Amino acid sequence: MQVAISIRNVTKIYENKVKALDNVTFDVYKGEIFSLLGPNGAGKTTLIKIITGQLEPTSGEVYVLGVSGKEFLRSDVRLRISYVPQENIIWPHLTVEENLYLMGSMYKIPKSDLKTRIRELLEEFELLEARKRLAKKLSGGMKRKLSIAMALMNDPDILILDEPTAGLDPRARASMLASIEKLKQLGKTILLTTHIVEEAERLADRVGIINAGKIIAIDTPDNMKLNSCGREVLEILFEEISDEIWDRILSIIPENNIAKAGDKLIIKQDNLPHIIEKIRSDEVLYSKILALSMRKSNLEDAFLFLTGQFLRGE
Amino acid sequence: MAILSIIIHKFKGAIRSKELYIYIIGFPLIFMIIYGSLAGSFYSKVEPIKIGFLNTDTSVEYTIGDATYRVNYGERFCTFLKSMKYEDTNVNVFNIINVSSREEAENKAGKLEVAAVLETPRGFSGNITNSLKSITYLTLAGILNEKAQEAYESGNYELAIRYWEALAEVSEFTNLTYSIKIILIGDPTYSKAMQVYELSWKYLVSFVFNEAQSFAILYADYLSEKYNITVSISNETVASNVERAFQVEFERIGGKEGLKESFMRMYYAVLVPGQIIQSIMIAAISVIYMVQREIESGLMERIKLTKISSAEYIGGILLSWGIVALFQAILMLAAAIILGYVQVVGTILHYILAITILVMAGILTASFSLIMTSFVRGEAAGSIVMVILLTVSLMIAGYFPIPNPVIGKLFGREFTIMDIAPWRSAITGLRKSLMLANIYSPVEVLPDFLLLTMWTILYVVLSFVVFSLRILRKRY
Numbered sequence: 001m002q003v004a005i006s007i008r009n010v011t012k013i014y015e016n017k018v019k020a021l022d023n024v025t026f027d028v029y030k031g032e033i034f035s036l037l038g039p040n041g042a043g044k045t046t047l048i049k050i051i052t053g054q055l056e057p058t059s060g061e062v063y064v065l066g067v068s069g070k071e072f073l074r075s076d077v078r079l080r081i082s083y084v085p086q087e088n089i090i091w092p093h094l095t096v097e098e099n100l101y102l103m104g105s106m107y108k109i110p111k112s113d114l115k116t117r118i119r120e121l122l123e124e125f126e127l128l129e130a131r132k133r134l135a136k137k138l139s140g141g142m143k144r145k146l147s148i149a150m151a152l153m154n155d156p157d158i159l160i161l162d163e164p165t166a167g168l169d170p171r172a173r174a175s176m177l178a179s180i181e182k183l184k185q186l187g188k189t190i191l192l193t194t195h196i197v198e199e200a201e202r203l204a205d206r207v208g209i210i211n212a213g214k215i216i217a218i219d220t221p222d223n224m225k226l227n228s229c230g231r232e233v234l235e236i237l238f239e240e241i242s243d244e245i246w247d248r249i250l251s252i253i254p255e256n257n258i259a260k261a262g263d264k265l266i267i268k269q270d271n272l273p274h275i276i277e278k279i280r281s282d283e284v285l286y287s288k289i290l291a292l293s294m295r296k297s298n299l300e301d302a303f304l305f306l307t308g309q310f311l312r313g314e
Numbered sequence: 315m316a317i318l319s320i321i322i323h324k325f326k327g328a329i330r331s332k333e334l335y336i337y338i339i340g341f342p343l344i345f346m347i348i349y350g351s352l353a354g355s356f357y358s359k360v361e362p363i364k365i366g367f368l369n370t371d372t373s374v375e376y377t378i379g380d381a382t383y384r385v386n387y388g389e390r391f392c393t394f395l396k397s398m399k400y401e402d403t404n405v406n407v408f409n410i411i412n413v414s415s416r417e418e419a420e421n422k423a424g425k426l427e428v429a430a431v432l433e434t435p436r437g438f439s440g441n442i443t444n445s446l447k448s449i450t451y452l453t454l455a456g457i458l459n460e461k462a463q464e465a466y467e468s469g470n471y472e473l474a475i476r477y478w479e480a481l482a483e484v485s486e487f488t489n490l491t492y493s494i495k496i497i498l499i500g501d502p503t504y505s506k507a508m509q510v511y512e513l514s515w516k517y518l519v520s521f522v523f524n525e526a527q528s529f530a531i532l533y534a535d536y537l538s539e540k541y542n543i544t545v546s547i548s549n550e551t552v553a554s555n556v557e558r559a560f561q562v563e564f565e566r567i568g569g570k571e572g573l574k575e576s577f578m579r580m581y582y583a584v585l586v587p588g589q590i591i592q593s594i595m596i597a598a599i600s601v602i603y604m605v606q607r608e609i610e611s612g613l614m615e616r617i618k619l620t621k622i623s624s625a626e627y628i629g630g631i632l633l634s635w636g637i638v639a640l641f642q643a644i645l646m647l648a649a650a651i652i653l654g655y656v657q658v659v660g661t662i663l664h665y666i667l668a669i670t671i672l673v674m675a676g677i678l679t680a681s682f683s684l685i686m687t688s689f690v691r692g693e694a695a696g697s698i699v700m701v702i703l704l705t706v707s708l709m710i711a712g713y714f715p716i717p718n719p720v721i722g723k724l725f726g727r728e729f730t731i732m733d734i735a736p737w738r739s740a741i742t743g744l745r746k747s748l749m750l751a752n753i754y755s756p757v758e759v760l761p762d763f764l765l766l767t768m769w770t771i772l773y774v775v776l777s778f779v780v781f782s783l784r785i786l787r788k789r790y
Contacts, residue, residue, distance in 0.1 A: 054615050078619045085612035092607075093327035105319035106620035134330065151616070 001029040003063075004158050004189040005051060010060035012046050012213075020046040022213040024060070028191050030157075033184050035204035036193040037299060039309070043213040044193035045086070048162050051191070052083045064158070079107070081158040082151035086166050088143040089150070092136035096127050096146055099135050100153060107154045121149040125179055141172025145179065152183075159183065161192040165199060177202060197299040207299060211307045221299060228302040229259075234267040234275060237291040241265070248285045252278045259304040266301050316622055320630025321637065324604075328638045333600050339645055342593035346646070349585055350655055362409035365510055366431035367392045368419045368499070369412075371438040376447075378536045387442040387525070388434035391496075394521045395432075395514075407513065416499070423500040423507070424719040424730065430500030430507040432514055442525065444492035449526040450533050451487035453547055458484065461543065476541040484537065494522065508583060508750070582655040583749035588711030590646050591741045594639045594675045595703045601635055601683035602696050605785075609691070614785065624782040628684065632677045632774060639676025640669060647748075660751025667747040667759050674770045675740040681773035682736075688777075688784040710738040724768075727761030736769030 005028040012021040020043045028034040036044045049055040051062050053073040062069035067077040090099050100121060104114045122128040125145040130138060135146060144164065151159060164180065165173040180203055183190060194200055200207050201221045209216040209224070217224060225231070238245060241263055249258065249265065253275060259266040269275050272294050280286050304310055328334055371388030398407040411428065413419045419431035462477035496518060500507035534545040608614045617627065650656045660668075686699050709716055710732045718730045732738045743762030746754035 052615065052619070073618055079621065081619065083612075083616060083619065085615070087611050089611045089613045089616055091323070091327055091613070093330040094323055098323055098326065102319055102323040103616075103620070105316045106617060106622040108316055108621045154620070 003027045004030045004065060005191060006063040008061045010050060010057045010062060012050060013058045020213050024215050026208055026215055026218050028189060030189050031187050032205040033190040033203050035200040035207045036210050037200045037207050038210035039195055042210045044210060045162055048160055048193060052160060079154055080156055082154060082156040083160045084148050084151045084162065084164065086163045088147045090135040090143060090146055093134060095132050095134055097131040099146060099150055103150045103153045117153060121152060125149045141168050141175060144168060144176060158189045161190060163193055201299055209303055209306055216306045224302050225297045225299060228305045229268040229297045231297060232272055232294055233297045233301050234272050235293050235295060236265045236289055238263045238288050239290055245285060245288055248282055261304060261310040266304055268305065317626045317630045321634045324631060324634035325637050328600065329641060338593055338597045338600060339642055342589045343646055343649055346585060346589040347653065350653060362406045363429050363506055363510060364409045366413035366419055366422050366428045367410050368431055368433040370436050371434045372436055374439040374443050376443055378533055379540065385439060387439040391434055391521050395517055398517060419499045420720055425717050430498050430510040433497040433499060435495060435497055441492040441494050444490040445494055445522060446526050446529040447487035448490050450530040451484050453530045454484045454534060455481060457545060457547065476543050480537045480541045480543055583745055586650045586655050587741050587744035587749060590643050591675055591737050591744065592707040592711060593642050593646060594679055595707045595737055597638060597642065598679045598683040598699050598703055599696050601680045602687050602699055605687045606695060624786045627786065628778055628781055632680045635680035636673040636676040640672050643672045656749065660747065663756040664747045664751040667756055667763060668744055671740050671743045671763060671766060674766055675737060678736055678770045678773050681777035684777040684781045688780040706735045710735045711741055725761040725764040727765065736773065739765035739769065
């Protein structure tokens, strides 16, 4: 597999001594969607800023299509990459069409090709009807789509999306995910950050879990779930997890197989029905349970078992 | 062309923003209307204008018959000015103090101890004397010739010959050259100085008229006695010949308008360009917000990934704001013309100069904004620039007198402390090319234009260097 982005031992310590990234190393392969999954403040945006040349790492090195981060902005490789930050980066007083036109002009796309490209993007992102509307008057979802469409003006090989669905309502989010899937079909390499597990599961070929500036694990979503918590988990909600309850649980399940999130326990075990039976047989324990369910594991569970922390998805 | 696309789209973006209309055009326009409508009440406070008078003229002698007269018209002009009163009042127009040297004159005018200093230069009396003789010839030649024709036709040849002899004597006054010049030392952007300028020309014409009338009557009496003829002249005849002799200068002061009209025009000559340039200066806030928005939203980082060069991006912003400045000025000027504050009196060259000055003022302002944005980030940038520019614009627009010492000369123009604020040359240039086009020729606007060009080039170069290095740098 060809490497599109290579991150090697990157550490970033800000002037206020906060360590945002701690010896991060991984590769993003050409044509894949790589999702960086982590809670807010995990270091995702810092890493993206380092990849796009906005920030200098304290140590380590980043290579984009083989070009080092120091040279990236001055090399032509920068023309093969596009970046969409969390905020909508649009010119609010220009229309949808004008935003695309101006961005295209900045890439010096010939006028004849520019009109065709704009038309394609308007259709691809369902913005054709809104093309004459001022960008500032668009809905949040349409602004986001415009922002991504602008990033695609140069037909980049690599697209970096920082929390692409942040702030969108469910409908706009679904539409955005569909648009990203289309980009994948076009063979684009996409690095996206998110703290929403459903997005990572749906879109990503591989997921990198990042927490407190460290990469905890990298794998495909299925492997990650399988390796960290199995195919299925048991979720038990208690009124309150007292010391007595906790002791009774530990008498049934090894502590390593339990993840605690508030008054909720997630349990991984090979034979979950057998565990349920054991819990039922402990009347005191069973009486304190508000809800109990056995369900398929997800990346949220994987994150919980890997980090001991709850990933606050929406 | 990428730069053209940037110019067009930035211009579109600017004119579609509410801020442009509310803060940048709306407020200055409201102030212009308020101040403009108050102008009449300012005028009602008639009080003497304190001026200095520097007489470097030398006395001349002339003879009429056996009598020899020695006069210093500089002194007489000073006395004449001292006697001038405001219409329908007993209040002197001028409170005149004598000034003994050019240095003292520049010092007093620079410190605004006086509104301006009037100088009657060496040769003033000689030129006045020649003008009086010319006016006398123009006045008497027609009368004497007409009388001679009448006597000849009635058969009184002897009388006709005497008239012709008198005509031959007065014909000595033909082909005399003269150039009546007075010098005004003062700050042309200071409204009172401009008022003095306007009034001094007006009173110079009156003065020459009075002197010409006295001289012509004296000479007519002399000819009557010498040739035993009757020559009577009327005020109207003298006046019409003074007008002929002063044709150019008379037009320069805008015809026969009253003192109040003259005052109002001078007031608007300060107000309108001041407000237009102030509005362009305030547009700096919009430039800052626009660029800050691009920086903070991440647009700038995305722009860095494109093929656009720093020069194209900065050039596009500067030129687009030059056009925005022109757009602002056209709106404000249209309002000023509708309100009657501006008379369309200039030549096409005047207007080309005015347009160029406005575009340059816009570019200058945008350059200043880019420099500020390079050093100060966030909302603080807008607030800091707003305070700086509002203060500076009030100081340089000449709405009220502030000491403005002359510190040197540049491009044949006095360079004052206020000229350190680069927009000042735009205001003075606009005042001359747009509002006082009937007084200043395009050539006389050039020094201000050159100074503005110098400042603009300096600021543009600085903004290119600073903004490229600090914001558009394509490396860590």
